Amino acid sequence: MLLSNSCEYGLRALMYLSAEEQEGYVSLRTISKRLDISFAFLGKIFQILNAVGLSTSQRGPSGGVALARDPATITLYEVVVALDGEDLFRECVLGLPGCGERQPCPMHREWAQQRDQLELLFRRATLAETARETREQNYRLTTLTNEDAPE
Amino acid sequence: MLLSNSCEYGLRALMYLSAEEQEGYVSLRTISKRLDISFAFLGKIFQILNAVGLSTSQRGPSGGVALARDPATITLYEVVVALDGEDLFRECVLGLPGCGERQPCPMHREWAQQRDQLELLFRRATLAETARETREQNYRLTTLTNEDAPE
DNA sequence: CGCATTTCGGATAATGAGGTCTTATTTTCA
């Protein structure tokens, strides 16, 4: 698996927040229901996202979570690193510590190139751009296969 | 992590076997020592590799494991699929089941392209080619950082 | 104030990957 469950959940949740373009806070309960992610686990994930300053939260009625910064400035790379660390974009594909130009493993050159492209993919993508495309193209963030008609 | 520990170990072990170009069988003990991989765990991994027909084994003195086929016909892709399955090359980066052209997630198009490149990287590389480069360029398969002088 | 709503945070459980240990089985060779 490329990304951990936590990271997949976190990305989807922030994309959802961004695509909603709703003023104020969105409750974890709402996100949990809409994206079919465990409520309690989502709480844990947002504790991390809050801690690194990607989101903020508000307790009490009409509380919830919200993006802490302009979504145009938040890259998916930031989110991945916050939740999974940067190993994916740094480590040897064979797990050899210290693998690099000086002491390369057999896959180093090709993997390093692939790794950089992967990093670029996540660095280029912002929450704002992702949200725009999601709204325009009706991309889905949920696990449901039927069209989710607004009630 | 892109590949599981098992998969990293399996790839390194098969690359080692191929690069050794030794007639007959190589004992797990030898591979374990040379690559600094747990002996018992390596045994488990070769049970899988034997089962799928990538390697064969022989018990008793002068026994061990060996490649079951011409290394020029064994791709790294085969090894990865045997040990980690093909999810990495098939699944949605956000973990959404059924994500595809029909019901894409926001990252689908870019990820699908990246995923295909990744698959190609592993499909193009054969054990024979990897072994040749490893011998010629003195690539390393071990975790040690000092040059391993032949005794 | 008092109550409902909501996140916070610690404790706890479940799961699977990673790793170890032990015994059985096969093979070679003296």
Add this chain to the structure above:
DNA sequence: TGAAAATAAGACCTCATTATCCGAAATGCG
């Protein structure tokens, strides 16, 4: 035939991730 060498295979342990549960703390509102 017996001992040694080697893989096979099942049982078991460990740990991080994933997930759940519950009480505490904060917030808004009548």
